[in-house]
Amino acid sequence: MGATEFDLATSLLAILPEIALTVLAILVLGLDLYLPKSQVRTVAYVAGVGLGLIAALPLIVWPGSPATPEGLYWGGMIRHDVLSQIFKVMVLLAAAITCLMSVDVKGVGHRGEFYLIVIVSTLGMTLLASSADLIMAFLALETTSIPLYLLAAFKRSDQKSVESGVKYFLFGAFASAIMLYGLSLLYGFTGQTNLYLIAAQLTSEAFANNPIPVLAALVMIIVGFGFKISAVPFHFWTPDVYEGAPTPVTAFLSVASKAASFALLVRFLVAVFPLSLVIGDASIHNFWVQLMAASAVVSMTLGNVVALAQRNIKRLLAYSSIAQAGYTLIGVAALQSASDVVQAQAVASVGFYMFMYVFTNLLSFAVVILFSEATGSETIADLAGLSRRSPWLALMMTIGLLSLAGVPPTAGFFGKFFVFNAAVQADLTWLAVVGVLNAIIGLYYYLVVVKVMYVDRSEDEDKPIPVSRPYAWVLAITSIVVIVLGTIGAQTVFDWAVRSAGSLFL
Amino acid sequence: MVPLWMYLAVAAGLFCIGAYGVLSRRNAVAVLMGVELMLNAVNINLIAFWRYVSPLNMAGQAFTAFVFVVAAAEAAVGLAIIISVYRNRRSVIVEDVDLLKW
Numbered sequence: 001m002g003a004t005e006f007d008l009a010t011s012l013l014a015i016l017p018e019i020a021l022t023v024l025a026i027l028v029l030g031l032d033l034y035l036p037k038s039q040v041r042t043v044a045y046v047a048g049v050g051l052g053l054i055a056a057l058p059l060i061v062w063p064g065s066p067a068t069p070e071g072l073y074w075g076g077m078i079r080h081d082v083l084s085q086i087f088k089v090m091v092l093l094a095a096a097i098t099c100l101m102s103v104d105v106k107g108v109g110h111r112g113e114f115y116l117i118v119i120v121s122t123l124g125m126t127l128l129a130s131s132a133d134l135i136m137a138f139l140a141l142e143t144t145s146i147p148l149y150l151l152a153a154f155k156r157s158d159q160k161s162v163e164s165g166v167k168y169f170l171f172g173a174f175a176s177a178i179m180l181y182g183l184s185l186l187y188g189f190t191g192q193t194n195l196y197l198i199a200a201q202l203t204s205e206a207f208a209n210n211p212i213p214v215l216a217a218l219v220m221i222i223v224g225f226g227f228k229i230s231a232v233p234f235h236f237w238t239p240d241v242y243e244g245a246p247t248p249v250t251a252f253l254s255v256a257s258k259a260a261s262f263a264l265l266v267r268f269l270v271a272v273f274p275l276s277l278v279i280g281d282a283s284i285h286n287f288w289v290q291l292m293a294a295s296a297v298v299s300m301t302l303g304n305v306v307a308l309a310q311r312n313i314k315r316l317l318a319y320s321s322i323a324q325a326g327y328t329l330i331g332v333a334a335l336q337s338a339s340d341v342v343q344a345q346a347v348a349s350v351g352f353y354m355f356m357y358v359f360t361n362l363l364s365f366a367v368v369i370l371f372s373e374a375t376g377s378e379t380i381a382d383l384a385g386l387s388r389r390s391p392w393l394a395l396m397m398t399i400g401l402l403s404l405a406g407v408p409p410t411a412g413f414f415g416k417f418f419v420f421n422a423a424v425q426a427d428l429t430w431l432a433v434v435g436v437l438n439a440i441i442g443l444y445y446y447l448v449v450v451k452v453m454y455v456d457r458s459e460d461e462d463k464p465i466p467v468s469r470p471y472a473w474v475l476a477i478t479s480i481v482v483i484v485l486g487t488i489g490a491q492t493v494f495d496w497a498v499r500s501a502g503s504l505f506l
Numbered sequence: 507m508v509p510l511w512m513y514l515a516v517a518a519g520l521f522c523i524g525a526y527g528v529l530s531r532r533n534a535v536a537v538l539m540g541v542e543l544m545l546n547a548v549n550i551n552l553i554a555f556w557r558y559v560s561p562l563n564m565a566g567q568a569f570t571a572f573v574f575v576v577a578a579a580e581a582a583v584g585l586a587i588i589i590s591v592y593r594n595r596r597s598v599i600v601e602d603v604d605l606l607k608w
Contacts, residue, residue: 135569142576146583153587159594163603165587170537170600173580174528177544180573181521184551188514191560193569240606 006075014073014080017057017088017126024050025119032112040112044103047115048470051096051122058085058092063503070503076194077136079267082500084130086351087263091129094256094358095122097478100470101366102248105373107155109248114154118252121147125260132271134183134193137264141179141224144260145172148253152245164244171227171237179224185217186272195271202277202284211279218273218288225268228261229325232299242318247372250314251365254321259354262328266335266347270504275338289336292329293431299326300438307445313368313380316445320404321361323442328353330428330435331419337426340502345425347504348497349418355493356403356411356485363478364400366471367393374465380449384456390465394453396475403482405446406439411485418494513554521547534588534598538581545577 012019024047031043063070063080070081095118102109102118124143131137149172153165187193190201202214226234242250273284303323310316331353334346370393371386372378387394403412416439420432467475485493520543527540549570556566592598 135565135572138569139572139576142580146576146579149583149587153590156590157594160605162587162590162594163605166534166591166603167606169584169587170528170534170541173538173541173584174525174544177524177541177548180545180548181551184548184555184569187566187569188551188555188559191555191563193565244606 010068011073013061013068014078016061017054017092018123020054020057021051021119021123021126024054025116025123028112028116028119032116035112037110040110041103043112043115044099044109044470047119048096048099051092051099051119055089055092055096058088061085072132072194072196076196077133078127078130079132079196080130081503083263083267083347083351083504086497086500087129087259087354088126090259090355090358091122091125091256094252094259094362095119095125097362097366097474098248098252098256101251101362101369101474102246103470104468105246105248105369107158108246111154114151117147117150117154121151121252122256125256128260129263131264132195132267134187134195134198137195137268138176138180138183141176141228141261141264144257145176145228148172148249148257151249151252152241154246154249160244161246164241167237168241168245175224175227175234178220179227182217182220182224185213185220189213189217195268198272199274199277202272202279209280211282211284214279214284215282215287218284219291221268222288222291225261225265226295229258229265229328230322231295231325231329232302232322233295235299235302235322238322239315239318242321243312243315243378247314247365247369250317251362251369254317254365255358255361258321258325259358262332262350262354266332266350267504269332270335270343270347286336289333293333293428296326296329296333296431297434299323299329300435301326304438304441304445308441310445311380312378313383313449314378316380316449317361317364317368320442320446323438324353324357324361324404326438327416327419327435328357330423330431333431334419334422334426334428336428342422342425344498344501344504345418346422347501348494349415349422351497351501352418352490352494353415355497356415356482359478359481359485360400360403360410360412363396363475363482364404366474366478367397367400370465370467370471375460380452381456382458383449383452385458385461386453386465388457388461389463390467393465393467393475396479397453398450399479399482401446401449403486405443407443409483409486411482411490413486414490414494510554510558513550517547517550517554519547520544520550532599532601534591534600534603535585537600538584538588542577542581545573549573 061068127140131140149169152168153162155161190198192198230238275285277284303319307319331350403410406412406416423432524540524543552566552570
């Protein structure tokens with residue numbers, strides 16, 4: 001089950017992206033101090049391009065190559081496998097794009113420490129994607145969250161931003177304390193902190209008859225995850241924080257922290273509470289599958305229905321993000337199948353969904369940033385006439401929204417298709433049906449925004465919205481990825497994800 | 507020797523007091539104090555489990571040390587955010603911070 005003897009060179013290679021991130025963080029900090037205030041753009045480009053380059057590192061140290069075999073490293077703290085690398089690439093790309101699209105945002109992009117905090121948070125997310133130990137998981141979770149609290153409150157003089165920061169912080173600290181209590185119970189029951197050793201201990205005779213303590217620990221831990229992925233009923237912070245936080249921060253925390261948390265959630269559930277774990281007569285596996293399915297249904301329904309009533313575009317995207325977490329949870333619930341093939345498909349569908357969601361949501365938020373920086377408004381009604389004002393921008397927003405809604409030929413269609421397919425394969429057809437019904441509700445409010453942009457008229461139609469170079473790059477890259485994943489790339493990427501998902505099951 | 511369950515009972519009690527504080531207090535600083543109580547309940551849990559369940563494996567102690575470090579970082583960041591709320595609104599009562607709602 002992985003290298004037991006310690007080999008420094010291999011171990012260092014296994015955390016190469018993290019080392020590079022630390023170096024980049026120090027570099028950005030130094031540049032910010034050294035360069036004059038007028039050259040803060042350089043800091044942004046160094047951070048953005050640096051993160052983009054680091055996103056290639058997980059591909060270089062790909063698990064399975066002779067230099068870095070798959071397995072546990074650093075005394076079991078880190079598991080180096082294909083799944084973790086895929087999610088690392090995802091969060092690194094998301095961070096790179098976030099840095100590039102913060103450049104011109106007033107009160108955010110002109111302060112060099114913003115990029116430093118984004119990089120530190122990304123460091124936490126990459127560790128989160130690969131952590132295989134309770135201690136590491138907790139530490140990575142907090143390394144992710146604490147910088148995000150700061151980022152949400154980053155505009156110190158803006159009341160909304162500060163308010164979103166304090167709300168995010170109080171909810172986050174509460175949720176992570178509950179989760180930590182669950183982790184401490186899990187440690188106490190087994191005397192182990194390694195995820196892959198806990199399951200073996202749980203099946204021992206000490207718990208032969210009483211599943212309640214383990215279930216209590218499981219529920220407490222899921223509270224923490226539910227908060228991070230903003231699944232109902234732990235979603236209360238989401239709309240307020242998404243609306244109040246500076247828009248690049250909203251984009252970042254809606255995609256990157258969610259993706260990394262899903263990576264750990266899947267690893268955690270599969271490793272600690274496997275199918276074979278039966279205490280007394282209760283199957284723990286079945287229990288969490290039911291929890292995930294229930295949370296998926298409620299998240300999708302509540303997210304989509306409440307989104308119908310929103311007037312603020314950031315709030316609409318917040319409720320849409322709750323709904324998207326629900327769709328992804330369908331993929332997690334599909335892990336209920338006993339067949340290896342279906343389980344691999346379920347994991348791969350979660351991975352694919354998050355991959356396409358990262359680019360889709362960043363695309364939508366990039367347009368929102370450009371629009372609100374130019375006009376100072378975040379209301380949907382003010383998007384009227386965008387198609388005449390800036391036809392390209394309206395087209396980009398349309399691609400993003402259609403992908404969120406799951407309309408071909410965008411990536412969102414295949415994201416939903418794979419997730420629903422995994423659910424059907426796993427005998428959860430009812431869940432897939434609920435998902436499809438919800439996708440129809442979702443389609444309505446996404447199309448309303450499109451209608452406002454294309455059909456409604458406004459007086460400002462002769463004032464195009466300026467798009468500076470980094471934003472043009474961001475829009476081009478994300479929209480091309482969304483289209484490619486929605487057409488020719490979908491099957492290839494998914495097959496690749498299925499093959500890699502097998503690595504999760506040891 | 508004091509049995510394990512007594513430590514766990516103290517920890518569970520502390521955790522509940524902390525959770526009650528978080529849910530019932532209106533002052534953001536007091537909410538933060540509630541969270542700190544919950545984290546200390548976790549610490550008691552971890553140390554007790556370490557001593558009674560697996561004293562040879564140092565993981566429990568290491569875990570506790572990390573919880574301390576993270577709690578300190580969290581308090582620093584949290585108080586900083588609460589101070590900036592106070593500067594903006596001259597209040598740290600959670601219910602007064604209500605610009606964002608649907």
